[in-house]
Amino acid sequence: MKKTHSLPVLFTLFCLGFAFDSQAQRKQYVAKNSTVKLDFATKAGSIVGENQSATSALNPKTGQMLFTVPVQAFKFKRAIVQKYFNYPGLVYSKKYPFIKFKGKIVDFARIKLRKKREYAIVIEGELTMRGVTRSIKATGQLKTGRKEIVGFAQFNIPDISKYGL
Template structure:
């Protein structure tokens, strides 16, 4: 019986030390640059969970929550030639901070991190590795990163007459301010 209480105490202590951070209004933007046209979109409804003990990071993104400067761009983006958002309503990322020991979530500062994981778009999952920062300020945690993905890796083709308007690599920028969960 004594061993059971010790075990329960250890499990309780581990759970108290584990700190999850959550956002429901994270930001993901993308940018495509070609000589013909720049395309930008933003999504401020990103849900993300960050575990400061394990370094696990998870993101869920509703495709229809991306907004463009022009309604016609948004309509094209969501149709079957691009994102097929009715068929594939979400994108996601699941990964880990690989250098978690470099981050002190209890101390204000900006920490350089590398995150590795799997990005899923249109039910196609590919490994992604990105550099970014974790900033701790007055108990708030912010994660930022900018990286590129190849659109054809995720079967984002578009209509043939606009191929020259779309960059082969799309720049993704993530900015999430987390609250303790």
């Protein structure tokens, strides 16, 4: 019997703020406190975890982005989930300490970072979990302004077993 898991919302990824400084030609914006939410849909119900220790980076010229999420920093409401989440049968954080996303915002040239606006965006890239890398695409929102960039994207993974879970 094949074991399948549904993970309808992997990350509420990209909830981040980049503080602007006075440099107009900054090479990269980095946030070390990005929030990532994990929502496993199981037969017994939803298991939700949150991580506020993700590092994210955005290249303001190309729209290239990178997220590095420390697996052990996820916090769950139920203690039993917290205990077993990092074990070898699940995420196995000792062997695979990070979840990574490397990709880009599609059609980034249309986005004006210094103007106060909200954009619908498409993100494409590669998500790596447990040493398995797969292409992924998501839609989201990007709010820009004079002092910060805030974004939200939801990555859906219908078959988490493709990542060795």
